[in-house]
Amino acid sequence: NVTSFGKAAEGASMRIGRKMDAVGKSMMATSAIMVASLAYPTNKALEFEDQIASIGTLLPNLDSKGLTKLGDEILAMANKTSTPIQELTKSYYDLISAGVEQQKAMSWLKSGNRLSIAGLGTLVESTNIELAAMRNFSNDFKTAEEAANSLFKTVKFGKTTVAKLSEAYAKNAVSAGNLGIKGQEFNALIAAMTTSTMPTAETENMIGDLAIAL
Secondary structure (H helix, E strand, C coil): CHHHHHHHHHHHHHHHHHHCHHHCHHHHHHHHHHHHHHHCCHHHHHHHHHHHHHHHHHCCCCCHHHHHHHHHHHHHHHHHCCCCHHHHHHHHHHHHHCCCCHHHHHHHHHHHHHHHHHCCCCHHHHHHHHHHHHHHCCCCCCCHHHHHHHHHHHHHHCCCCHHHHCCCHHHHHHHHHHHCCCHHHHHHHHHHHHCCCCCHHHHHHHHHHHHHHC
16 A cells, blocks of 8 residues: 555665765665565556656756655655555656746645645646646736635635646636736636536636637
């Protein structure tokens, strides 16, 4: 299970991280997960290994100790939640790849994870709409936590889920943001219109089309 894997990988990464700083972070990540794989199915351990190695390629200034710490944080989050480790590592990669600063990426991941659990969706889906909200409504949402809270209210007061929101949120947020519509307004419109049984994606597309027309 996730707990046994987390404990094994955490212990392995700590031991190897202390010994292999000079070898480089990619080798450290690979070796740590090779050890962890002894206590967990090989395919799952290899997936985690690949994800951590991929994250490392996006963070050239992060040394092996830093990568070990990052892996520990991701494993700790997996142990505390029901979110699969592979979703956590992929979403973290997506955040960094999208230009989120490393210092902020973990807080984005945590807020996105809470949104995915409360809003009925995957972490990848919640991360995508969180990114879209922050990118297109930056004057309205100063932090990822603010964006996630607004998106949760959209789910709570509308008739939708994070999974449904993710279908067309990003592309229509671009149109709405370019028109000057605030994020809170955009999300409130989605919530209001979905209560009338209109499908979420159709609602988002309608708002986006109106923004383009205006």
